[in-house]
Amino acid sequence: GRTEAAGALRTGLSGRLRIGAVPTASGAVALLTGPFCAAHPLVTVEVRAGLRSRDVLGGVRDFELDAGITYLHRELGEEFRAVPLYEERYVLLTDAADSPAPGATATWQDASRLPLCLLDGAMEGRRVIDEVFAGAGLRAAPRLETDSVAALFAQVRAGRWASVVPYAWLHVFGVPPGMRAVPLTAPERTVSVGLVVSAREPAPVLARALTGLADGVDVAGALEHLPGEA
Structure with a gap:
């Protein structure tokens, strides 16, 4: 709350906070760095x-990163402490001319039949999506893959491709002109995303300040609404 922020200003935390994140979590990072920088004006931040998920965890373990934001759906082990931030859910991004009426939903089976552009197979964000397809007895066979969120949006926006993307991306990028984002159901699947720091004591002071702040920020609530929505 405000009293902690005022206290932090008086203590004058300084230094450089290093955060590593999987590409799908850029919206969550921004929701934490804003209030963090406001509370600690002497700290600089590197994002x-x-x-990749394993590099986020490796960086935190080796103290090359103070904190990471990644998926929490696998066992992290006792060397990490995690603060859940939000549940990632998915939408089908298609050409508006091809897609159902506003308010409609699509199934993962619908998605599997489209010419897909997805993140590449080495990325945890893609593995999560593959697991949902597999759980529904389906397999995604994307014709185009990329390791970049921006490149994926550029491909879809140029036409011809559909994609399965986290809803939280729309919070950052919006829905490209001429496209429609349709929630994916059947199966309805979400994956937990959270802030990860080293469990070693004493915790580095900047990591401790960030986890304390994360406990009080409603990241899930903020990502639930697109900018400009009522």
Whole structure:
């Protein structure tokens, strides 16, 4: 709350906070760095937002990163402490001319039949999507893959491709002109995303300040609404 923020200002935390994140979590990172920088004006922040999940965890373990934001759906082990931030859910991004009426939903089977552009297979965000397809007895066979969120949006926006993307991306990028984002159901699947720091004591002071702040920020609520929505 405000009293902690005022206290932090008086203590004058300084230094450089290094955060690593999987590409799908860039919206969550921004929701934390804003209030963090406001509370700690002497701290600079470095965000590495294009990392693979294993590199996020490796960086936190080796103290090359103070904190990471990644998927919490696998066992992290006792060396990490995690603060859940939000549940990632998925939408089908299609050409508006091809897609159902507003308010409609699509199934993962519908998605599997489209010419898909997805993140590449080495990325945890893609593995999560593959697991949902597999759980429904389906297999996604994308004709185009990329390791970049921006490149994926550019491909879809140019036409011809559909994609399965986290709803939270729409919070950052919006829905490209001429496209429609349709919630994916059947199966309805979400995956937990959270802030990860080293469990070693004493915790580095900047990591401790960030986890304390994360406990009080409603990341899930903010990502639930697109900018401009009522």
